[in-house]
Amino acid sequence: DAKTTQPNSMESNEEEPVHLPCxxxxxxxxxxxxxxxxxxxxxxxxxxxxxxxxxxxxxxxxAIAEDRKSSTLILHRATLRDAAVYYxxxxxxxxxxxxxxxxxxxxxxxxxx
Amino acid sequence: xxxxxQTPKFRVLKTGQSMxxxxxxxxxxxxxxxYRQDPGMGLRLIxxxxxxxxxxxxxxxxxxxxxxxxxxxxxxxxxSAAPSQTSVYFCASSYSILAGGRSNQxxxxxxxxxxSIL
Numbered sequence: 267d268a269k270t271t272q273p274n275s276m277e278s279n280e281e282e283p284v285h286l287p288c289x290x291x292x293x294x295x296x297x298x299x300x301x302x303x304x305x306x307x308x309x310x311x312x313x314x315x316x317x318x319x320x321x322x323x324x325x326x327x328x329a330i331a332e333d334r335k336s337s338t339l340i341l342h343r344a345t346l347r348d349a350a351v352y353y354x355x356x357x358x359x360x361x362x363x364x365x366x367x368x369x370x371x372x373x374x375x376x377x378x379x
Numbered sequence: 380x381x382x383x384x385q386t387p388k389f390r391v392l393k394t395g396q397s398m399x400x401x402x403x404x405x406x407x408x409x410x411x412x413x414y415r416q417d418p419g420m421g422l423r424l425i426x427x428x429x430x431x432x433x434x435x436x437x438x439x440x441x442x443x444x445x446x447x448x449x450x451x452x453x454x455x456x457x458x459s460a461a462p463s464q465t466s467v468y469f470c471a472s473s474y475s476i477l478a479g480g481r482s483n484q485x486x487x488x489x490x491x492x493x494x495s496i497l
Contacts, residue, residue, distance in 0.1 A: 298483050309383075309469045309488030310422065353421065357483055366412070366437055367486060369421030 270354050275374045278344050286339040286373055288354030297356040299330060299337045300367070305350045310369070313339065315357070349377045381405050383489035385470050391495045392460045400455040400492050402470030409475040411453035412437075412486065413445060415466040422469060428453055429475070460496045468492045 271289040278284040290299065300315040314321055314328045316337075321328045327340040341348055353372040383404045392398060402411065409430050414422040414437075424437030428447040442464060444456045453472075457464060471486040 300483070300485075307490070309471070309490050310486075311488065312485035315483055315485070366424040366427065367422070369414075369423075371419065371421055 270356065270370055272352070272354055272370065272373045274371070275376065277376045277378055278341075279378050280346060281343055284341040284344045284348070284375065286341075286352050286354075286375065287336065288338070289336050290354065290356055291335040293334055293356050295334075299328065300355040300357050301326070301328065301339050302353045302355065302367070302369075303348075303350040304353070304372070305347075310353065313352075344375075344377050346377050346379065349375055351375070383470055383472055383487050385468075385489035385492050387492060388490070389493045391497065392457075393497055394460060394462060396460050396496075397456070397458050398460065398494075399457075400468055400470075400494075402453045402455070402472075402489060404451055404453075404470075404472040404487070406472060406487065407450070408472035408487070409450070410473045410484075410486075411447065412471040412473075413443070413453065413455045414469045414471065415439065415464075416469060416491075417466050425455065425468075462496050464494065465496045466494060468494060 298315050298317050301313040302310040304310045314326050316328045329338045351372040351374050353369050355367050386401045412427040413425040416422045423439050425443050426437050426445040428434045431450045434445045446454045469488050469491050471488045473486045474484040
């Protein structure tokens, strides 16, 4: 499995954009980058995933570096509800027989009102 | 939308007792998973199932058994609970790997079962 490095914690002001970085320098060419988040006392929640190009959905944007060794999850306008632990997870494009998600310790995001 | 439902939400056991955790999903997902999360750590996969009647070991399967008799249910059993099994247990489900021609189907998680073993 590719290894990831994320900051242990970050803080951001409410209603401002948040950029959550992830380093995955050992990623293979067939690994997608997935992001999940875990709100307090809840199970993880899927946020977004991508392979090479930037991706957008209703929750966030994902910017993937050209060399794919790093990516950034972007929350465009943070709210208090976005306070959570964010996990960056490489995942094989076709992970037959390897269905697990490998969670690290993630980044704990605190939103300041 | 119920999604993934786990029962019970909390339980305290004594060492040596047995119990079963139930996971139910109403999204017609083929794949189901059991993870555990210890304080300050990420989730680790215990067992998973790619379809009714099939199960497979994950990263930390020792001390646990599972069954998938119906597509919508995935049971996790502790035959003889040990204090090391004190944890929060999460169930998840997803479509099969290539559902609709798309790989990397996201997993949908329940809210967890908090289990303490004394």
